[in-house]
Amino acid sequence: MLAPIRNNPHHPASRLLIPLSYAAILGGTLTLVGTSTNLIVNSLVVDAGYPTLGFFDFFPIGASVTVVCGVALFFSSRLLPEYKNDTVSAERYFIDAKVDSGSKMIGKTIEQNGLRHLESLFLTEVLRGEQLLSPVSPKEVLQPDDRLIFSGDIKKVMQLNQFDGLVMFAHKNGLPLDNLTEVVVRTNSSLVGNTLKSSGFRALFDAAVVAVKRQGEQVSGKLGEVVIKPSDYLVLTVGENFKTRKNVAKNFIVISGVEPDNMLSGHREWLVLLGFFAAIGLAACGVVSLFKSMFILLSLFLITRCLSVSELVRRLPKEIWLIIASALLLSKALSEHGLAEVLGVLVSHSTGLTPLVGLISIYIMTWLLTELVTNNAAAALIFPIAFNLAESLSVNPTAYIFAVAFGASASFISPYGYQTNLMVFNTGQYRIMDFIKVGLPISICYGLTVISVIVLFIGL
Numbered sequence: 001m002l003a004p005i006r007n008n009p010h011h012p013a014s015r016l017l018i019p020l021s022y023a024a025i026l027g028g029t030l031t032l033v034g035t036s037t038n039l040i041v042n043s044l045v046v047d048a049g050y051p052t053l054g055f056f057d058f059f060p061i062g063a064s065v066t067v068v069c070g071v072a073l074f075f076s077s078r079l080l081p082e083y084k085n086d087t088v089s090a091e092r093y094f095i096d097a098k099v100d101s102g103s104k105m106i107g108k109t110i111e112q113n114g115l116r117h118l119e120s121l122f123l124t125e126v127l128r129g130e131q132l133l134s135p136v137s138p139k140e141v142l143q144p145d146d147r148l149i150f151s152g153d154i155k156k157v158m159q160l161n162q163f164d165g166l167v168m169f170a171h172k173n174g175l176p177l178d179n180l181t182e183v184v185v186r187t188n189s190s191l192v193g194n195t196l197k198s199s200g201f202r203a204l205f206d207a208a209v210v211a212v213k214r215q216g217e218q219v220s221g222k223l224g225e226v227v228i229k230p231s232d233y234l235v236l237t238v239g240e241n242f243k244t245r246k247n248v249a250k251n252f253i254v255i256s257g258v259e260p261d262n263m264l265s266g267h268r269e270w271l272v273l274l275g276f277f278a279a280i281g282l283a284a285c286g287v288v289s290l291f292k293s294m295f296i297l298l299s300l301f302l303i304t305r306c307l308s309v310s311e312l313v314r315r316l317p318k319e320i321w322l323i324i325a326s327a328l329l330l331s332k333a334l335s336e337h338g339l340a341e342v343l344g345v346l347v348s349h350s351t352g353l354t355p356l357v358g359l360i361s362i363y364i365m366t367w368l369l370t371e372l373v374t375n376n377a378a379a380a381l382i383f384p385i386a387f388n389l390a391e392s393l394s395v396n397p398t399a400y401i402f403a404v405a406f407g408a409s410a411s412f413i414s415p416y417g418y419q420t421n422l423m424v425f426n427t428g429q430y431r432i433m434d435f436i437k438v439g440l441p442i443s444i445c446y447g448l449t450v451i452s453v454i455v456l457f458i459g460l
Contacts, residue, residue: 004117006427014083017424018438019073022412024420026069029062029409031055033280033290037375041405044383050397055284060457061406065449072445079437083429093211093235095121095150095157096168096223099142103165111138113163120153121160127222147222154180154211154235162265168210180210181238183252187230191251197224205248206239268306275300330381355395355460359403360451362386366407367447371414379408395460402458406450412439 001020006013028035032042032055042053099105105113115123116138126133126140127147133140148166160166185191191199196209212219212226213233219226234252242248264272279293301307353361362382370378386404390397411417415425415435424430 002423002427004119008117012082012084014428014430014434015077015080017428018080018430018434019077021418021420021424022069022073022439022442025409025411025418026062026066029065029406030059031062031284032058033283034058034062035375035409037379037408038405039290040376040379041383041401041408044380044387045401048387053401055286055290058402058405061402061450061453064453065406065446068445068449069442072442073438076438076441081430081434093152093154093213093233094219094223094226095152095154095160095211097148097150097160098167099144099146099148100165100167101144103142103144103163105142105163105165106144108142109138110136110140110142113142115148115163118150118152118156118159120156121150122152123148124151125149154182157210181207181236181242182255183234183236184255185228185230185232185234186251186253189228189230189251190247191228192230193227195225195227199228205236205245205251206241207236209234210237211235264306268304271304272301272306326377353389353393355393355399356455358389358393358395359399359454359460362389362400363403363407363447363451366404367410367443370408370411371417373417375408375411375418379404382407396458399454399458399460402454403450406446410443410446410450412442412446414439 002017005011005016005020008016025035029038032038032053038053038058046052110116110123123136124134125148126136126142127149128143128145150160157168160168191201202208209223211234212223213235214229214231236242248254275297279297282288283290283293298307302309302312362385365385366378366382369382383401383404386400387397390400409418411421413436415421415430415432421435425435
């Protein structure tokens with residue numbers, strides 16, 4: 001939902017993105033798989049010799065905080081800033097697409113065709129014969145042979161395939177869009193001063209141009225009639241002979257391959273949707289473990305080519321894995337060397353903690369740590385201390401386990417403690433003070449609700 005909100009011309013993104021992030025955090029607390037934090041806590045519970053947590057064990061507390069914090073967010077929304085949305089940069093890629101004569105888009109407006117809210121692609125111009133329409137009104141009705149000029153992230157170009165009869169310049173050259181390469185035009189290139197159409201680009205390089213970017217200048221008009229200049233950036237869809245052509249190095253500096261975000265269609269689209277919900281449903285009903293259902297689903301995606309091995313490797317969140325692995329190793333070290341147990345005993349005896357004060361202390365420790373580090377690291381580090389403190393106080397460890405799980409998801413004040421906060425931080429042009437102003441009352445309501453529900457329904 002990030003891109004549609006950011007691209008919405010009617011409402012400032014800064015009024016909506018913080019609530020979007022908070023809603024994602026709160027929604028993640030409802031089930032075992034809603035957030036990776038719950039999965040981390042569950043794995044630590046299993047390692048401690050206790051039975052696995054149920055799929056909906058988190059729901060009573062999660063539903064309570066979602067309702068209470070939703071109401072609090074409604075009243076604190078007046079504190080949300082109103083920053084102007086970013087305008088489209090002239091340095092983004094220029095993409096040309098033509099409305100075919102048999103397209104179902106003909107006779108419908110830009111808004112009706114869904115062209116106003118594409119992810120990271122913006123419709124900047126419509127070229128109709130010799131007439132150039134810019135800016136493009138959402139009520140503009142498309143006609144046969146209209147040229148639609150988009151600007152934005154080239155990786156999102158595959159979105160345009162979902163529109164019936166919308167043909168890109170590269171399509172006419174018979175090359176697919178799943179093998180893209182980014183190049184820079186050399187100053188001594190034979191292309192300089194010529195258009196793509198007049199240069200015979202397809203025959204020269206066994207490639208077709210998908211998009212053009214020119215630093216500091218907005219490219220306009222038909223892609224095939226753009227006059228190439230030195231240092232122009234081109235994204236090419238290439239054929240099998242592109243790399244063996246001797247003239248490639250003479251004309252271009254090859255930067256790298258570009259892997260576009262692919263969009264599934266037909267039976268693969270249904271397989272992904274139904275397969276995901278089936279895997280979650282089977283795990284929720286206890287028919288098969290979550291790990292097994294997800295492993296089978298991933299294998300099915302690879303076999304049916306809904307997901308490629310290269311895409312799987314590219315999308316692995318290596319940084320998050322490193323953080324979680326480091327935190328889990330430290331947690332394991334604390335447990336094996338008895339440090340967590342010693343800390344739990346010392347705290348319980350030296351301060352005379354009651355079970356309720358101990359519960360509140362564990363929640364606050366986890367909450368502060370998740371605001372400073374990350375949610376997963378906070379859960380992994382505090383869990384052994386909480387578990388041993390519960391044993392020292394002879395109280396129900398389940399209460400302390402949920403205090404850690406929900407405390408680790410209580411990141412509302414810092415943009416760095418939770419992934420969704422970080423995602424909206426730059427997009428909404430926020431300042432840290434914006435999160436503090438809006439998030440502080442949410443954090444207070446969240447903490448009071450978590451402690452109250454744990455005491456009332458789980459007990460100490």
